[in-house]
Amino acid sequence: MAAWGQRLAGVRGVLLDISGVLFDGAEGSGVPIAGSVEAVARLKRSRLKVRFCTNESQKSLGDLVRLLQQLGFDISEGEVTAPAPATCLILKERGLRPYLLIHDGIRSEFDQIDTSNPNCVVIADAGESFSYQNMNKAFQVLMELENPVLISLGKGRYYKETSGLMLDVGAYVKALEYACGIEAEVVGKPSPEYFKSALQEMGLEAHQAVMIGDDIVGDVGGAQQCGMRALQVRTGKFSPLVPGCIFFVVSPSSCGMWEAASAWFDEQCHVRAQDPNQRNTGPPAAERGNLTAQPRGQPCSSFLWSDF
C-alpha cells in the first residue's frame, strides 16, 4: 500500500464540501464539526488553494457565508461555488421562466428571474415547502409542456442536521422524473460542469485538486469522474454501514475535516480499508449501482501523498 505521501503527490488545491464537513445544519443555524474551523484556517495558511463547494439550496449564498463566519470560519462569498447563481445563468441564456420549487431562504437569488407563465421547473432543497400542493403544481407545469425541462440544484439523497438525517432534493427529483417520464438536468454536484467551474475559479487542473466531502456520490464520485482525487470524511451523512470499498476515510475517529487536514500535515493518517469483521451489509442496491457507475480508481492507488 502506497504511503499517503505518495498518494497525494501534486495536489495544489482543496475543494471543501460544507454541510456535514464544516458544520451540521439546524433550523436557521448550525454547529461546527469539532476541529473544522481550525482545519480550514490551517489549510488557508498552507500553500494549498482552497475553495468551498456546496449544493446548499436552503440559504442564499450571502446568508450561508454569514452563518459560517458567525461560526468562526474564514470564508467569503467569492470563495464559494454554489448552484443557484449557475442556475440563474442557465435560465437567462435559454429564455426559461421557472416555476420555483425552492426554499424561501434562497428565493432572493432568483429576484432577477422572470417567473411568469412558467416553461420549466427549478427544484432545490425546499424542505418544508415540499408540500403535496407545491409538488403537484410542479408536476402539472411539467405535464403541460411540450418539452418539459426540470432543473435540479443537486441530486443528494439526504443530508444530516443536528436533529438527524433529512431527505434531500434528489428524492423529490426522482418523484417528478417518475411521474412525468423525464430526466432532470442537474446543476451542482455531481455534474461535471460544477466541478470544472470550481477548478477554473481556482486556476487548477483536475489532477492538481482533491475534493473533501461526506457524500460518496455527490462529492467523491462526481470529483473522481472529473479526474480529481477525493476524500470522504466520517462526519455528516457518512455511515459505517456503507463500506469504504472504493473511497478513503481519514482516521477512524468520528472527527472529520480536522483529522483529515491534520493528517496531511502530520503524515499520520491511514486508510480505512473494508473491515471483514465489521457488521456491514454493503451499500443498498440503488447505491451500489451508483458506486459502480460513478467513482473511478482503486482504493489503494488513487491517492498520492505529498507534504505540499
Added chain:
Amino acid sequence: MAAWGQRLAGVRGVLLDISGVLFDGAEGSGVPIAGSVEAVARLKRSRLKVRFCTNESQKSLGDLVRLLQQLGFDISEGEVTAPAPATCLILKERGLRPYLLIHDGIRSEFDQIDTSNPNCVVIADAGESFSYQNMNKAFQVLMELENPVLISLGKGRYYKETSGLMLDVGAYVKALEYACGIEAEVVGKPSPEYFKSALQEMGLEAHQAVMIGDDIVGDVGGAQQCGMRALQVRTGKFSPLVPGCIFFVVSPSSCGMWEAASAWFDEQCHVRAQDPNQRNTGPPAAERGNLTAQPRGQPCSSFLWSDF
C-alpha cells in the same frame, strides 16, 4: 386486422378499474364519466362476470363503495378488489408494525394493526399528507432498520381528478426508494398477486378475462403480464400524447366505459391504431421503458372478439 368478434373470443369476465374509468374523483366526491353507470349495468345484465379492481387508497373500501352507489353504480363491497385489506394480511403474516404514510380517509382500514415501534413503512396515496415532515419520518424509520421494508399500495404515477392531474403514490415511492437505496414491495396493480387474487374471486383463468383501465402500466401492462387481455379507455389519465402503439382504445370519442361496453355488444367498435399524422412525440423515456418491459403481445393479435 381481425374483427373485434374474434379478438375477444372466450372472454367470460371483465375487471373494471374505477378512478378514471367509472368516475373522476374530486375532494371527497366525484363525477361519473358519461355513460359509465349504464355501461356497468349493461355488463351486469350480460353473461359476463364483473369485478371492480382499484388501487384506491384515499378512501376506505366502505366509503368508496358508498360514494359509487350514491353516483348511481350497481356495486357492493364484496365485488371490489382493493389493496388495503391485502396489505393488512401481509402485515399480520409477517409480524410487521408499519409507520403509516397514508391518507386519513383510509386509516380505519388499519385499525387492527399494531403501529407501535415501527419496523416497516406502508405508503399509499396520502394526498395532502405527503408533507415533508411525514415523508422525512418515513425515511428516518427506513434508514434505522437493518432490513428496511417499504410496502406500497400501488405505484401509479398520477391520476385524474376533476381539477386536473394529481401526483400519485408511485412518485413518492420512487423518492423513498432513491433516498434509502431500497426497492418497495407493491401491493395492488400492477403486481401479479393482485390480478391473480381478483381472478380467483371471479373463478376465472387469466385467458378468460379482460381488464379495462386508463393506466397503461398499472392496468394494461399488469393484466397482460398475467396473461389477461386488456383495454385502455380514453378517459381518466389517458393522454393522446402517449400513442396507442401497444394497446387498444375503443372508439375515437372521449367517452370511455360506455363506448367500450356498447361496442362489445353492438360489434361496432374499432381499433385506434397509431396515427402517423397525429401530433405525437411518443411516450416519455421512463414510460417507454415500462412499455417495452411490461405489456406483452402485439396490437392486432392480442384481442379476440366474441359476442359473449
